[in-house]
Amino acid sequence: MLDYIVPLLLLTASLLALRKKENTYDLLLTGAADGLKLLLSITPALIFLLTAVSMLRASGAVELISSFLAPVFGFFGIPPETAILILVRPLSGSAALAVGADLMAQHGPDSLIGRTVAVMLGSTETTFYTISVYFGAAGIKKTRYTIPAALIADFTGFLVASLTVRMFFR
């Protein structure tokens, strides 16, 4: 059923617009042209964000920092093995999925760690990607408390993921 969400959404929107005697196809084209402008406005931010992320990963900093942070996370009840995922998750969605899949394969998808990893991936977003895209497109220079608030939400997610998995799967 999930497979039909998008196609049915397209069909319904087109039918409803036609019934209102709107120029359906023309609207799609103008909208898509707006999309191109939007892409242009977010591309510079993406180039430099991904440059920074790629340098950080190549330098080995992620592994180094996560080995320092693992005991700290352990103190909060977060499995230390997931430290590297927690570091990568806010920076890059595809890298996080790769790291997560690797951890799940290593420990088994139905293990405590495997499930914690899955819940972490499923309940958080690529925070820095989102922030740089939104700020870039809306031309925001003074970000005020957005980043700390977003990171607090992320950390809550990682913490609660470890707790819920421990509670729901014994």
Add this chain to the structure above:
Amino acid sequence: MVMSWIWTGILAISVVCAMFLGRGQQLSAAVLSGAQSGITLTLSIAGSICLWTGVGKLMEHAGITKKLARLMRPLLVRVFPSAKTDDILSQRLSANLSANILGLGNAATPMGIQAAQRLADPNKPGLATDELCRLIVLNTASIQLIPGNVAAVRASLGAGAPFDILPAVWVTSVCSVAVGLTAALLMGKVWRNA
């Protein structure tokens, strides 16, 4: 300014770590490959971004976003008081939130950005207003109901029931969104606009 500090900080950490671990070669290769992957990512999302801005425009004219906005209004105006008087804003916000809930990330992004552009205060260009901060916090925390690709990875690794993590995901999402929004509300009271 914050982004400048983050950028410089990441560079400094990378250079120091690479020197320490002797990974200069990988580091310098990563500079160009990272920039290139920015373009690759832009191109790889280009089709679906344009598709969804097109469909978004269509839904606007077909009256779908208006119905959606009316449905979500009671919840929406609590977090975004401006949506009370601004119809277009409330339509864009509700489209962004419902796309996020359905897990259509590439549809949520353009609608969210259009909402963000509308939330930006024309009298104070470049300033993230309280509501804009809240919108971004909502989008950086996940409110997706069914995390499809995580379940797909679990299935491919032979999990007994790939979707058995859903209740834990929901509880976790609700907690992180609630804490994030509360943090934003509290900090909005303390953090004066510069």
